[in-house]
Structure formats: structure tokens, C-alpha cells
Amino acid sequence: MTSGAVTAGDTGARLRAAARGRGRRFWLVIGGVVVAVLGALLGVAFGSVPVPYGDTITIVADKLLGTHLSTADPSTAAIVWELRVPRVLLAMTVGAGLAVAGATFQGLLRNPLADPYVLGTASGAALGAAIGLLLPIHALFLGFGLANVLAFVGAVVSITVVYRLARVTGLAPLTGLLLTGYAVASLLAAGLTMAMYLSGAALREIFNYILGSFEQASWERLAGAVPVVLVGSILIGSRARTLNGLLLGEQAAAHLGVNVERERPLLLGLASLVTAAAVTVSGLIGFVGLVVPHIVRLLTGPNARAVIPISALWGANLLVYSDLAARVFGDIPVGVVTALIGAPFFLALLRRARTGYEL
Amino acid sequence: MTRPAIWLDGVTVEARGRPILRDVSLTVEPGERVALIGPNGAGKSTLLRVVAGVLGANAGRVELGGVPVTSMDRTAVARRLAVVPQQTALPFSMRVEEVVALGRLPHEDALRGARPADRAAVAAAIDRVGLGHLLGRDARELSLGERQLVLLALAVAQAAPTLLLDEPTVHLDLRHQVEAMELMRDLNERDGTTLVAVLHDLALASHFFPRLVLLDHGRLVGDGTPAEVLTDERIGEVFGVAPALVRLAGGG
Numbered sequence: 001m002t003s004g005a006v007t008a009g010d011t012g013a014r015l016r017a018a019a020r021g022r023g024r025r026f027w028l029v030i031g032g033v034v035v036a037v038l039g040a041l042l043g044v045a046f047g048s049v050p051v052p053y054g055d056t057i058t059i060v061a062d063k064l065l066g067t068h069l070s071t072a073d074p075s076t077a078a079i080v081w082e083l084r085v086p087r088v089l090l091a092m093t094v095g096a097g098l099a100v101a102g103a104t105f106q107g108l109l110r111n112p113l114a115d116p117y118v119l120g121t122a123s124g125a126a127l128g129a130a131i132g133l134l135l136p137i138h139a140l141f142l143g144f145g146l147a148n149v150l151a152f153v154g155a156v157v158s159i160t161v162v163y164r165l166a167r168v169t170g171l172a173p174l175t176g177l178l179l180t181g182y183a184v185a186s187l188l189a190a191g192l193t194m195a196m197y198l199s200g201a202a203l204r205e206i207f208n209y210i211l212g213s214f215e216q217a218s219w220e221r222l223a224g225a226v227p228v229v230l231v232g233s234i235l236i237g238s239r240a241r242t243l244n245g246l247l248l249g250e251q252a253a254a255h256l257g258v259n260v261e262r263e264r265p266l267l268l269g270l271a272s273l274v275t276a277a278a279v280t281v282s283g284l285i286g287f288v289g290l291v292v293p294h295i296v297r298l299l300t301g302p303n304a305r306a307v308i309p310i311s312a313l314w315g316a317n318l319l320v321y322s323d324l325a326a327r328v329f330g331d332i333p334v335g336v337v338t339a340l341i342g343a344p345f346f347l348a349l350l351r352r353a354r355t356g357y358e359l
Numbered sequence: 360m361t362r363p364a365i366w367l368d369g370v371t372v373e374a375r376g377r378p379i380l381r382d383v384s385l386t387v388e389p390g391e392r393v394a395l396i397g398p399n400g401a402g403k404s405t406l407l408r409v410v411a412g413v414l415g416a417n418a419g420r421v422e423l424g425g426v427p428v429t430s431m432d433r434t435a436v437a438r439r440l441a442v443v444p445q446q447t448a449l450p451f452s453m454r455v456e457e458v459v460a461l462g463r464l465p466h467e468d469a470l471r472g473a474r475p476a477d478r479a480a481v482a483a484a485i486d487r488v489g490l491g492h493l494l495g496r497d498a499r500e501l502s503l504g505e506r507q508l509v510l511l512a513l514a515v516a517q518a519a520p521t522l523l524l525d526e527p528t529v530h531l532d533l534r535h536q537v538e539a540m541e542l543m544r545d546l547n548e549r550d551g552t553t554l555v556a557v558l559h560d561l562a563l564a565s566h567f568f569p570r571l572v573l574l575d576h577g578r579l580v581g582d583g584t585p586a587e588v589l590t591d592e593r594i595g596e597v598f599g600v601a602p603a604l605v606r607l608a609g610g611g
Contacts, residue, residue, distance in 0.1 A: 011483075011485055011494070015482050015494065106450075111450060112450055244461060244464060245461065245464050251413065252442075254411075255437060255444070256437050256464040257436070258433060259433045297452075303457070
């Protein structure tokens with residue numbers, strides 16, 4: 001309708017040339033895989049007990065390939081294979097899960113500052129998991145399955161409460177959600193601390209759970225978390241169309257063919273499930289779900305088809321390296337490291353959100 | 360025999376016990392161009408929402424192409440009907456072309472996402488609405504009028520046989536109002552798109568639309584050509600102004 005309009009082929013070519021993220025997506029994936037492999041090697045090689053790199057490699061090779069190359073003694077082999085390898089894999093799983101959950105909450109609630117930690121979903125999951133783990137059920141597998149289930153219940157209840165309360169406050173959506181999330185998270189964290197304290201848990205144990213840690217990593221924990229995070233994330237990824245439609249708002253999404261009434265509880269449930277699986281095995285690790293999807297979105301654009309998988313990859317990376325840093329600084333909780341990165345980031349976003357959020 | 364694009368029979372909608380639409384019956388044939396007019400609070404936007412199936416009627420029936428809208432899934436509705444809202448809020452930074460591309464969602468494969476045909480439709484829609492100069496811009500930093508055109512391009516990319524527009528020109532300056540109207544007429548006459556637009560500007564409505572539907576207090580009180588609907592008597596009655604004012608603005 002404008003005079004001098006370019007021809008369709010021309011615009012198509014310009015669109016392809018300008019399409020943000022097509023090349024970037026490729027490099028984010030390739031780079032992410034390289035960084036992940038490197039992180040895995042570093043994470044397995046590094047620890048308070050020095051193990052020669054050669055031994056580390058032969059021990060892992062022996063386990064994976066069934067060879068007998070290693071000359072290290074069995075206790076060294078146990079440190080590498082029973083502690084470090086599951087620890088690295090668990091950090092990856094939890095990081096991927098939290099980043100996917102964060103991206104989902106942000107898209108669903110249309111709030112760039114939402115994430116499982118900020119919304120109190122992680123605290124709900126942690127309280128549920130703690131109750132499950134503290135109940136006097138000693139069969140390991142049963143105890144763990146119960147913790148997972150209760151964590152899921154805790155996550156769903158807390159996100160539902162926050163979502164409902166945020167909708168009825170007279171505050172702007174952004175503020176209402178954050179304040180409600182903060183209050184609910186504080187309440188649940190207090191309940192969590194009390195429950196653990198009363199059950200006679202050691203202070204360090206409580207500390208590690210509240211601030212998040214992979215100190216307790218084991219193959220059993222990994223086996224409990226991987227299937228849930230993997231299946232949950234894939235199902236969320238398969239709802240990319242919904243998340244893309246919601247970019248324009250619930251009403252517009254409905255006009256674009258999204259059944260919002262059906263998809264919203266489904267996605268809230270899936271994000272809660274993934275959060276619960278991550279929190280059960282690691283405690284409360286903040287800001288992963290906030291920082292990672294945000295940066296990914298800046299680089300690739302807001303299409304959930306790219307944001308979800310690339311966030312998973314880089315969420316895994318963030319936690320592997322954060323855990324490495326946590327170990328370098330004398331085994332501090334990994335949540336301390338992510339908070340050091342994430343909290344300033346959150347404040348910077350909050351500052352920009354004032355002008356940038358409402359259209 | 361073709362079935363009506365839109366068919367409403369005795370539609371009543373209530374909100375908190377207060378009637379918003381009362382016993383509205385309306386038939387829009389494929390290829391028609393209809394302007395929905397009436398004062399604020401007459402129920403025009405509500406009528407669009409009922410037609411689009413996002414708001415249920417308390418009584419009456421709504422059919423799209425002979426199929427009850429309540430029995431269609433959202434994607435089926437979106438392939439038949441595109442809706443241009445007045446405004447929308449974007450929580451994240453999005454480029455103009457990324458917003459327009461959302462119009463292809465109803466056609467996308469759930470797993471594979473956009474295909475070349477979708478990208479071609481997006482490029483064509485951007486050209487049709489004349490947004491080539493806005494490519495790459497953050498949609499949140501555009502003027503209200505530009506954003507309205509972006510939403511119009513999104514609906515064009517959706518390529519549905521029926522287009523519903525909720526005050527599509529409210530934020531546009533005079534030149535862009537006329538251009539948007541010409542685009543709508545072109546979509547209707549050249550592509551055969553059925554158009555229903557809520558309009559406040561009676562002059563634009565009478566100039567560009569062969570059929571006007573007048574709503575007042577939730578009732579359909581006029582339906583026909585501009586001359587039939589905008590009689591002096593009705594203008595005074597419904598809009599509460601002297602007919603000369605409307606005539607002065609170019610209507611009637």
C-alpha cells in the first residue's frame with residue numbers, strides 16, 4: 001500500500017538475510033556442545049583429591065568401554081566414577097531443567113523476570129522434597145520416589161497460589177507476580193528450614209539444601225532426575241507453538257489457534273514437574289532459569305523452538321561451571337555462585353523492565 | 360449453495376447479570392464487507408469475540424461456514440478467521456517480522472515449525488501492508504499507529520478467508536487511515552476476503568463499506584447500506600448528536 005513498495009521476492013530475501021539467530025542458533029548449539037564437553041572433562045578431572053588426568057581418562061574409559069586400562073587403586077576409581085561423574089551429569093541435568101522451567105514460566109506468565117526460584121515454585125518443591133526425604137521411610141528408592149512426588153505437589157501448589165494471588169492484586173502484573181512470589185518463597189523457605197531443623201538435620205545439610213549443592217550427587221539421584229527432566233523438557237518443547245502464541249497475549253494466542261485454557265495448566269504442570277525433579281536432587285539453586293533464557297532470547301529472538309532447547313544446553317553449562325567454581329572456592333553451595341551471577345542480572349533487568357514491559 | 364461466512368441467531372451475552380448483547384441475529388455472506396458501528400459500550404467488540412469463539416454466548420447460536428463455533432477447535436477457527444485486536448503487549452523484545460510471522464501459527468506443523476511457504480507468506484504480508492521499511496525494528500519501539508499496521512500484517516499473513524478487525528484505524532493518522540481502508544477494500548475485492556470491521560469513524564465506514572450494521576445497547580438496530588442505516592433520526596437517537604455533525608464529517 002505504500003508507494004515504492006519493494007517486490008515480494010526482495011522482502012523475502014531481506015527477511016532471510018536479516019533473520020536473527022539463524023546463524024547464531026547454529027553457533028550457540030555448536031559452541032554449547034564444545035563448552036559442555038570441556039566442562040564435563042574439567043568437572044570430572046577436578047576435585048579436592050588430586051587425580052592425574054591420565055587416571056581420570058582411563059577410569060572413565062574402563063567403565064564406559066569395559067576395558068582394563070586403569071592402574072589407579074579402587075578408591076581413586078570410586079572417587080572419579082561414583083562421585084565426580086554423577087556430580088557433573090547431575091549439574092547438567094539440573095541446569096537444563098531449571099533453564100527450561102524458567103523459559104516456560106516466562107513465556108506462560110508473559111513476564112521476563114519469572115523463574116522457578118523467583119516465583120517460589122522451587123521453594124514449594126524443596127519443602128515437598130524435604131518432607132519426603134525426612135519421613136521415616138528407609139527404602140532408598142521408595143523414599144526418593146516419594147520425595148519426587150511431594151516436590152511436584154509442592155511446586156504445583158506454590159505456582160498455583162502465586163498465579164492466583166498475583167491475578168487478584170491491584171498491582172501491575174509484573175510487580176504483583178514478583179511480590180507474591182517473594183512472599184510465598186520466603187514462607188516456604190522458612191517452613192523448609194523449620195522442617196529440616198526439627199527433624200534433626202545437621203546445619204550444613206540444611207545450608208546445602210537451602211542454597212543448593214551437588215555434594216550429595218550419586219547415580220541414584222541422577223537416575224531419579226534425568227527421566228523427569230528429559231521427558232518434561234521434550235514435552236514443553238513440543239508445545240513451542242503455544243509459547244509462541246502467548247508472546248502476543250492470551251487473547252491473541254486464542255485467535256491464533258492456541259487453546260489457552262487447556263495449554264496453560266498443562267505447561268504450568270510440566271514446568272513444575274521439571275522444577276521439582278531438579279530441586280529434589282540439588283536443593284534451591286537460584287537464577288539459572290532467569291539468566292539463561294533471557295540471554296538466549298536476546299541472541300536468537302523469542303521463538304520458543306530455539307529458546308527452549310538452547311536454554312537447556314546453556315543452563316547445563318552454567319551449572320557445570322558454577323559447580324566447578326563452587327568446588328574451587330572450597331566446596332561452597334553452588335547456589336551461592338549462581339546468586340552472585342544472577343542477582344545483579346535480575347536487578348539490571350528490573351531496572352529496564354520499568355520502561356520496557358508494557359507496550 | 361455457499362454457507363454464510365458468519366451466522367448468528369438470537370445471540371445474547373451477559374456479564375455479571377448485565378446484558379451486553381441482546382438477541383442479535385446477523386448473517387455475513389462470503390466476500391461481504393461489513394462495518395460494525397455504534398456508540399461506546401454498544402457491544403461491538405463483544406460481538407467480535409463471540410464470533411471468534413473466545414467468548415461463549417448465554418443464548419443463541421454462532422456458526423462459521425455452517426459449523427457451530429463452539430464445536431470447532433481453536434486451530435480450525437484460526438484458519439477460518441483472523442482477528443486484528445486493537446492493541447497488544449509484548450513482554451519480550453520482538454522484531455516486526457517476528458511478530459508478523461506469528462500469523463502463520465495456525466498453519467504450522469506442531470513439531471517442524473515454519474516452512475518456506477510460511478516465510479513467503481510473511482514476506483508477502485509485510486509488502487502488502489507496506490512495512491518493508493520497518494524490518495528489523497523492535498516492535499515495542501514503534502508508534503501506536505505502526506504497531507496497528509504490524510498487527511494488520513500479522514492477520515494478512517494468517518491468510519484466513521474471514522478477517523475481523525477491532526477499530527483498525529484508531530491510532531492511525533489520516534493518510535494511514537485511508538491507506539488502511541484501501542488495503543482492506545483490496546483484500547476484500549481482489550482476494551475475496553470476508554471483512555467485518557468495528558469502526559468509530561462513520562465517515563470512513565460509509566465511504567468504504569457497502570454494508571453497515573448498527574448496534575445500540577446490545578441490540579442490532581440497523582443493517583443495510585450507509586444511506587439506509589445512517590438516517591437523521593437514527594443518528595440523533597443512537598449517537599446523541601445532531602445529524603449535521605455526522606454529515607459535516609462526511610458521513611450519511
